[in-house]
Amino acid sequence: xxxxxxxxxxxxxxxxxxxxxxxxxxxxxxxxxxxxxxxxxxxxxxxxxxxxxxxxxxxxxxxxxxxxxxxxxxxxxxxxxxxxxxxxxxxxxxx
Numbered sequence: 443x444x445x446x447x448x449x450x451x452x453x454x455x456x457x458x459x460x461x462x463x464x465x466x467x468x469x470x471x472x473x474x475x476x477x478x479x480x481x482x483x484x485x486x487x488x489x490x491x492x493x494x495x496x497x498x499x500x501x502x503x504x505x506x507x508x509x510x511x512x513x514x515x516x517x518x519x520x521x522x523x524x525x526x527x528x529x530x531x532x533x534x535x536x537x
Contacts, residue, residue, distance in 0.1 A: 444484050444485070444533060445531040446481075446483060446487045446488070446532055448520055449520065450479060450520055450521065450522045450524045451493070452491055452494070452495060452519065453521070454489070454490045455488070455490075455501065455532050456487065456488050456494070456506070456517040457491075457516055458483075458484075461511075462519065464509070464516075466509050466510070475502060483512065486534045487534065499521065507529065520532075
């Protein structure tokens with residue numbers, strides 16, 4: 443399975459197919475997320491974070507929805523307690 447690194451500290455993962463389907467340019471996405479590059483990406487997913495708290499994460503969610511992306515269907519947020527010795531990776535679930 444091809445996965446991307448994600449963060450449990452107010453991270454956001456977006457499906458690349460949703461960006462293509464909704465004609466969202468990668469440069470536009472980076473501007474909305476206020477970064478020069480994502481945390482990680484592959485052909486299926488792009489991952490951002492960590493955000494600086496829940497308020498910042500909610501702002502990014504709102505911005506992505508303004509672009510036309512649907513929460514859960516096109517992207518989701520991750521925020522959970524985890525020990526430092528653990529890492530998070532996300533992949534597309536094979537149908």
